[in-house]
Amino acid sequence: MESNIFDAYIQTKSIFKKDRDILRPSYIPERLPHRDEEIKQLASILSTALRGERPSNVLLFGKTGTGKTATVNYLGLEIEKTRSKLSNISYIYMNCEIVDTQYGVLQNIGNRFIDKFDERIPFTGWPTERVYNTLREKIDEKKRVVVIILDEVDKLVYKSGDDVLYHLSKINDDLINAKVSMIGISNDLKFTDFLDPRVRSRLGEEKMVFPPYNADQLKDILTQRVSLAFDSGIVDPSTISLCAALAAQEHGDARRALDLLRIAAEIAERNQERKITEHHVYKANNRIELDCVCETIRTLPTQSKLVLLGIILNEEVGNHKLTTGDVYTTYKQLCRSASITILTQRRITDLISELDMLGIINARVKSFGRGGRTKEIQVSVSPFETKKVLERDEILMQIKNCRPKLQTTLI
DNA sequence: TGTCCACTGGAAGGGAGGGCTT
DNA sequence: AAGCCCTCCCTTCCAGTGGACA
Known part of the structure; x- marks a missing residue:
């Protein structure tokens, strides 16, 4: 019989009892605990x-x-x-x-x-x-x-x-x-x-x-969904506790708890394992954080991506603390090599603030005395991962190998 | 104590792009 | 076709400012 690449996936029984949407935050169970x-x-x-x-x-x-x-x-x-x-x-x-x-x-x-x-x-x-x-x-x-x-x-x-x-x-x-x-x-x-x-x-x-849920309440929520979504024995009680504990750290976020469990289940399923363990939850936790950031960066408008790329390229050569002026200079060079219209510094100030609000960079207003008053800018996500995402952008691809002249600071 | 730098961030407004109305 | 409306993205202009330095 001819074998197909998907066979292994089709033949394995799903780890979920029926609908995996039961683990989505949007699912409304018959009773809402707590x-x-x-x-x-x-x-x-x-x-x-x-x-x-x-x-x-x-x-x-x-x-x-x-x-x-x-x-x-x-x-x-x-x-x-x-x-x-x-x-x-x-x-x-x-x-x-x-x-x-x-x-x-x-x-x-x-x-x-x-x-x-x-x-x-x-x-x-x-x-x-x-x-x-x-x-x-x-x-x-x-x-x-x-x-x-x-x-x-x-x-x-x-x-x-x-x-x-x-x-x-x-x-x-x-x-x-x-x-x-x-x-x-x-x-x-x-x-x-x-x-x-x-x-x-x-x-x-x-x-x-609405007060945040504590770890015990989160555990109840998860237990309820687990009994709906899985056959018994697939999810360890310790797995549930871990999801609850991680989500409780995150200000008692039930959405996070459910996402953790669902993604842990999907990871287990993909590895063709029949049991969801703490190990899968840790993996899921890392993935959620990374996915979230990558998705935000991927969907940024081109101009913001260029600003971010400028910041990262500086980071790579050891310029960890940049001013708005530094960022704007690098940004202009990147625009030139990509033949993209250069926006005004005023506009870039706003884009920098947006990136800051998204948590991708950290920009604080600081005064350097005679050196003026400006923002001090640092990336707050992994430069390596971010760059990988940015380089996948069609427009930015053409400047992949461009090395703008970066001001090297004396340390 | 005052100066002065390098911006910050508000205000106003242009114009393109969506679309309706007459 | 001309005249509107609304939103989005941007530019222009500019008063305001924290703090190192003279």
Whole structure:
């Protein structure tokens, strides 16, 4: 019989019992361990909607992986279940990291209420005012309660200001039939400082803070998912403990715990092993960190990549501490050899700040007295790995062998 | 104590690219 | 086709500044 390269993979039985999505953070189990209090509290707020009243607006705070989104979606499913009796509740979830403009948010909400394709709000082109008016009319067509969930709402505010929130929070004044309430989810407690006081008070009628999970709670979460996803004996209790411990260090992040376990399982599966051990978890831990960084770098715009490459090339010849001026000089040389338009230093300052925010580099403003005041810049990821990723970029490939003249500092 | 460097980072605005309306 | 709107990426301009040095 002819053998195929994939045979070995096809024949091996999957380590997962059925769906590996059970280990994804987006999976909503029938019960959310250690979030009973939060669910009860939020449910009691939302229950007013079942009576056709407008629930208070709520703000949910908590670090990543503390179950905010899961809790909200869990309640969304519960509402869905009771929907047959109460078809007048619309539950709209939106992630503001993806939809992050005024227009985008309004357009997105509006289109949930528009069935006919040709009546839909286009993704650009209309004045915002018109999008808002259409949205308002559509919502108000029926007597209903609309619950709008804005996940990562802080991202929206930082990027586009609070205009949308202002409009949405006072939309009820213009509605006759429908009632709208909002749930804002944020992992930044301070973002409300950036809101107009009126918006702040309207949006934060109720506030809830989700505490991080501790290692024991994470263990419970993992144990629950493990029993759903695997046959018994495949995952050691010690494996679960390790995932929980590692994720607890990471501010009690359940998402991280689940990712660790899922990737550990995938590594074990690829090695055709039938048991997931601590060894796989450590491997998974390294991979998550590396993958995350590589992905961020890979998807950077070309100009940012050039800036980063400049910093790394300097690093390679021993210039560990660079100023904005140094980086700009190297950047210009790289641009010339790649025949790419050179941007102004002002713009590069912004790109440097962005790289800093992404955690790829470390840039602190420092004064050198007469030497001026500038940023002191260092890479904070592995230069070797970063360079490998950068060199895979099509545009940067042509300058792979370019050696810009680097200022060598006297040590 | 004042000077002065090398920027920082805000403000305003241009213009390209998406698209709608008339 | 001309006239709008909105967002994104960038430029131009510039007041402001921490601290070593004279």
